[in-house]
Amino acid sequence: MKSREAARRKRRLTVAIKESMRELSIQLSLLNHQVGARAKLKDTDLDCLDLIARFGPLGPTELSRRAGLHPATITGVLDRLERDRWVTRERDPDDRRAVRVRVLRERGAELLGLYAGMNRSMDDVCSGYSEAELDLISGFLHRVAEAGRQATDELAEG
Incomplete structure (x- = not known):
């Protein structure tokens, strides 16, 4: 009897976690939309800028793969980001025919300022945990992110 009750509690907690993750996804999407609006960036442009900042410098093909966007779409994104001085395109030192894209530091600091409120809130939340x-929590979120990548890859392939 105890094991059935424990299983029910675990199912309820699992459902609650999934619901919280959905709510988090929505709230982060809304936050990113507001940041993008303040920075005059389209949502896709902001996503690509984040990928370049985190994993860059990146070539356009690698950015296309990481963003899950068609290469022609990436060309338009990079044209806008370069025009508005968020990124610069440079020759790859290992392959002079290739181009690498990197974020311009001064503009990156502008984005950090827009996320400062959320970063302070995250620091406050984390301070309450050992x-x-x-x-x-970090391990859980890492595993959830990996599950999301796998689900995305499966949908993209099928």
Whole structure:
């Protein structure tokens, strides 16, 4: 009897976590939309800018793969980001025919300022947890992100 009750509680908690993750996804999407509007960036442009900042410098093909966007779409995104001085295109030092894209530091600082409120809130939230709890939460979020990547890849392939 106890194991059935424990299984029910675990199912309820799992559903609650999934609901919270959906709410988080919506709230982060709304935050990103507001940041993009303040910075005069389209949502897709902001996503690509974040990918370049996190994993760059990147070539357009790699950015296309990471963003899940058609190469022609990436060309338009990069044209806008370069025109508005968010990124610069440079020759790849290892292959003079290739181009690498990197974020311009001064504009990157502008975006950090727009996310400052959320970053402060995250610091406040995290301060309420022990190191062991933060390690557990970090591992959970890493595994959820990986599950999301796998689900995305499966949909893209099928």
